[in-house]
Amino acid sequence: MMGSKENPGVNIRSIRELLRICGEKEKVSYTLKISMLEIYNDSLNDLLTKSTGAALDIRVQGKSVSVPGLTQIQVQTEVDILNVMETGEKNRKIASTKMNTQSSRSHLVVALEVEGSDEVSGLTSRGTLTLCDLAGSERISKTEAEGQRLVEAATINKSLTALGQVFSALKCNALHVPFRNSKLTHLLQPCLSDDAKCCVFVNVSPDVNDMVETLSTLQFGSSIRQVSLGKATKNIVPAKNNKTVK
Numbered sequence: 732m733m734g735s736k737e738n739p740g741v742n743i744r745s746i747r748e749l750l751r752i753c754g755e756k757e758k759v760s761y762t763l764k765i766s767m768l769e770i771y772n773d774s775l776n777d778l779l780t781k782s783t784g785a786a787l788d789i790r791v792q793g794k795s796v797s798v799p800g801l802t803q804i805q806v807q808t809e810v811d812i813l814n815v816m817e818t819g820e821k822n823r824k825i826a827s828t829k830m831n832t833q834s835s836r837s838h839l840v841v842a843l844e845v846e847g848s849d850e851v852s853g854l855t856s857r858g859t860l861t862l863c864d865l866a867g868s869e870r871i872s873k874t875e876a877e878g879q880r881l882v883e884a885a886t887i888n889k890s891l892t893a894l895g896q897v898f899s900a901l902k903c904n905a906l907h908v909p910f911r912n913s914k915l916t917h918l919l920q921p922c923l924s925d926d927a928k929c930c931v932f933v934n935v936s937p938d939v940n941d942m943v944e945t946l947s948t949l950q951f952g953s954s955i956r957q958v959s960l961g962k963a964t965k966n967i968v969p970a971k972n973n974k975t976v977k
Contacts, residue, residue, distance in 0.1 A: 732839070732864040733820065741932065742841060742862045746812055749843070749860055758851050764803040764844045765812060767819035771837035772886045773914050777802050778819035778839075789917050796921050803844070816841065836883045838890065838915055839864040855968040861922050865891065865915075867934075868944070890915040897923060898955045925961040 734740025739747075753761045767778040768787070775787035779802040790797050806812050823839060841862040848855050866887045893913035900908040901923065910920040922929055933952040935945040 732862065733816070742816065742864075743809075743813070745860065745862065746843060747809055749845070750809055753845070753847070756847070759847045759849050761848075762846045763806050765806050765815050766798075766801050766803045766842045766844075767816065767839070768798065768801060769823055769837035769839050770890065770914050770918070772883060773890065775801075775914060775918075776822075776837070778822045779804060779815065789914065791920075794921065794924065794926060796918065798918070812843075836866065836887070838866050838887075840918060857966045857968070859921070861919070863919060863922075865894075868948075889913065894919075895951065898958055901958045901960070902954065923960065926964055926966075927960060928963045929960060931955055 732740045732742050734743060753759075753763075769776045769778055775789070775798060777787060777800075787798050787800055790799055804815050806815060819839075819841070823837060841864075843860040843862075844857070845860065846855060846857050868888055868891050890913040893909065893916050896909050896912060897916045899905075908923075910916045910923075916923075921927060931952070933948050935941075935948050
């Protein structure tokens with residue numbers, strides 16, 4: 732998701748495209764705020780602060796899901812965003828396992844909130860680009876995880892199972908979608924509801940020794956391709972003296 736400076740990943744490329752689109756809107760001024768958090772052992776950690784204050788939690792108001800107390804930094808340029816993301820990456824939980832020397836021990840969520848003010852109509856539009864880098868599913872027998880690594884792996888696998896359950900419920904249009912089964916799915920609820928567009932990338936290994944994991948991942952990807960979230964809606968605040976906006 733992050734990539735390198737020479738070959739940037741999805742995070743940088745998507746943010747770069749967002750900035751390009753904003754730059755084309757001559758009559759709209761945009762305010763951008765970025766936040767970064769990791770979900771480690773089913774706890775939320777703010778990656779943009781050195782403070783070890785009260786634990787962060789998720790608050791739901793109607794369709795809105797927020798994390799009170801999470802650090803947000805206003806940015807304007809790609810350089811601003813890169814600097815913030817570099818800071819957040821340094822604070823992320825990473826450790827070595829038998830399968831990966833730089834294994835992510837947490838899920839990373841980067842959120843870029845965008846608010847646009849139209850100088851002509853007076854309308855204000857709002858949206859959020861959420862970029863989630865999931866920690867990989869792990870087979871304990873292969874990673875030979877012990878102690879803290881074992882606890883982390885179990886928590887990662889549990890949250891990924893919860894995500895799979897959410898996709899399964901969405902796929903069959905279930906009346907109840909179990910978003911609250913984990914912090915990961917709870918936080919991603921707005922991204923997987925009918926007010927959003929969602930794109931999922933799955934990563935597989937070309938090594939024949941990982942064939943079982945590769946098949947499992949491809950089956951997961953094939954299943955969630957059948958999920959339909961419906962048409963996303965625009966979040967627009969009407970101009971003064973206008974009762975409705977179409």
